[in-house]
Amino acid sequence: MTTRPRVTVIGTGYLGATHAVCMAELGFEVLGLDVVPEKVEALSSGRVPFFEPGLPELLVKNLETGRLRFTTSFEEAGAFGDVHFLCVGTPQKSGEYAADMTYVDAAFSALVPHAKAGSLLVGKSTVPAGTAERLAEMVAAARGDELALAWNPEFLREGFAVEDTLTPDRLVFGVQPGAAGERAEEQLRAAYAPVLASGTPVVVTDFATAQLVKVAANAFLATKISFINAMAEVCEATGGDVTLLSKALSYDTRIGGRFLHAGLGFGGGCLPKDIRAFMARAGELGVDQALSFLKEVDAINLRRRARMIDLARELVGGNFGGMRVAVLGAAFKPNSDDIRDSPALDVAAAIQRQGAAVALYDPQAMDNARVKHPELGYRDSALEAAKHADIVLHLTEWAEFRSMDPAVLGEVVADKRIVDGRNALDPAAWRAAGWTYRALGRP
Numbered sequence: 001m002t003t004r005p006r007v008t009v010i011g012t013g014y015l016g017a018t019h020a021v022c023m024a025e026l027g028f029e030v031l032g033l034d035v036v037p038e039k040v041e042a043l044s045s046g047r048v049p050f051f052e053p054g055l056p057e058l059l060v061k062n063l064e065t066g067r068l069r070f071t072t073s074f075e076e077a078g079a080f081g082d083v084h085f086l087c088v089g090t091p092q093k094s095g096e097y098a099a100d101m102t103y104v105d106a107a108f109s110a111l112v113p114h115a116k117a118g119s120l121l122v123g124k125s126t127v128p129a130g131t132a133e134r135l136a137e138m139v140a141a142a143r144g145d146e147l148a149l150a151w152n153p154e155f156l157r158e159g160f161a162v163e164d165t166l167t168p169d170r171l172v173f174g175v176q177p178g179a180a181g182e183r184a185e186e187q188l189r190a191a192y193a194p195v196l197a198s199g200t201p202v203v204v205t206d207f208a209t210a211q212l213v214k215v216a217a218n219a220f221l222a223t224k225i226s227f228i229n230a231m232a233e234v235c236e237a238t239g240g241d242v243t244l245l246s247k248a249l250s251y252d253t254r255i256g257g258r259f260l261h262a263g264l265g266f267g268g269g270c271l272p273k274d275i276r277a278f279m280a281r282a283g284e285l286g287v288d289q290a291l292s293f294l295k296e297v298d299a300i301n302l303r304r305r306a307r308m309i310d311l312a313r314e315l316v317g318g319n320f321g322g323m324r325v326a327v328l329g330a331a332f333k334p335n336s337d338d339i340r341d342s343p344a345l346d347v348a349a350a351i352q353r354q355g356a357a358v359a360l361y362d363p364q365a366m367d368n369a370r371v372k373h374p375e376l377g378y379r380d381s382a383l384e385a386a387k388h389a390d391i392v393l394h395l396t397e398w399a400e401f402r403s404m405d406p407a408v409l410g411e412v413v414a415d416k417r418i419v420d421g422r423n424a425l426d427p428a429a430w431r432a433a434g435w436t437y438r439a440l441g442r443p
């Protein structure tokens with residue numbers, strides 16, 4: 001084992017492409033692998049197939065150094081890598097809460113026969129507890145003690161993925177007990193040497209804990225968001241203002257203000273499916289009661305979408321039939337083009353189904369949205385989307401929406417009505433410009 005291991009990254013989606021580029025940026029020789037040839041071609045020619053600030057520049061820079069390449073060949077990846085990071089998707093199974101492990105199983109099965117003796121396989125995908133143990137058995141059955149396995153969950157946030165990968169809050173190394181685990185930890189420390197050198201804390205755990213850290217973190221974050229959204233429901237019933245409530249709570253350092261922002265709730269490719277898979281796994285383990293609160297966390301989250309639709313319908317007179325609705329935002333959060341389980345897109349599609357004509361604009365997620373919802377109308381700017389609108393819905397808090405001039409928008413709409421699904425606009429400014437401003441959780 002050299003001090004600078006050669007790295008492969010298997011699965012180059014949001015997580016894997018970022019990981020591959022950042023490992024090259026940290027000085028490693030990296031080979032990224034994906035089963036979709038178009039992704040490999042795009043990345044090889046310097047094009048990131050999704051929106052992630054800062055990533056395209058680093059991709060081009062590191063392709064030019066020759067340290068970074070991409071392939072579709074497991075044979076090539078196996079021969080190249082000392083440390084293999086497996087980053088394939090674990091989406092929700094259709095019609096079930098559980099995670100679909102098909103891609104993880106396929107990636108391991110394809111790599112294991114080709115991996116060099118002495119190399120380390122590192123799982124980074126978010127998986128149900130028990131997966132690493134099962135895969136370790138599979139690896140041992142195929143290759144004896146030639147290969148080692150570690151679990152190293154990933155905590156990056158889309159929109160900040162580069163920064164989070166180069167300077168993570170912490171690293172978690174899940175390894176087996178004994179000599180094999182010690183060797184795996186050593187190999188992981190070598191693969192993360194530049195990150196560790198900058199003082200990043202490491203928590204070394206067993207397999208079960210490493211897999212649980214990730215889903216526990218997401219369960220906590222989802223719970224915090226749904227907590228404040230439950231308070232928003234109560235504010236709506238009492239006339240309270242959830243934005244002031246959360247501001248007042250946030251000064252308590254035991255509570256803190258992050259993830260305490262009431263609005264349309266969470267979505268994306270992680271939180272919703274991760275809490276559902278966590279509940280499904282807890283059920284299999286016979287500890288479903290321990291996580292039954294997550295059912296309510298999920299339900300509160302989905303009720304916000306329903307509340308948003310009801311509020312908008314009420315404002316246009318009780319019926320969406322024939323109404324023009326401008327929707328600002330399609331991505332599940334700003335600084336991303338990810339529309340997986342996006343609250344904004346979910347609301348837009350539901351309103352269109354109820355008879356409205358939706359005109360949607362998002363700074364980055366239009367192409368993805370068009371593929372999933374071709375029935376919606378798409379416009380090139382917020383102003384275009386708002387033209388002749390009976391109501392404007394602010395559903396993803398992009399900076400460009402927060403800085404919109406209510407007077408300018410007011411000149412193009414049919415009616416000055418706006419619902420701020422993200423509690424991110426200044427109600428006083430919109431009302432002063434003659435708008436009926438409504439938001440979730442406040443009068």
Ligand SMILES: NC(=O)c1ccc[n+]([C@@H]2O[C@H](COP(=O)([O-])OP(=O)(O)OC[C@H]3O[C@@H](n4cnc5c(N)ncnc54)[C@H](O)[C@@H]3O)[C@@H](O)[C@H]2O)c1
Nearest residue numbers: 011012013014015034035088089090103106107125126154
């Ligand atoms: N996106 C995030 O912010 C994030 C953050 C932390 C953890 N995660 C976790 O990381 C994993 C990947 O998430 P993602 O958002 O990057 O998903 P993604 O769908 O964007 O990427 C998965 C990639 O794996 C490829 N793939 C599928 N099967 C393969 C195989 N057999 N061999 C090689 N490649 C294969 C796909 O073509 C795709 O490019 C998930 O478990 C997710 O929960 C994601």
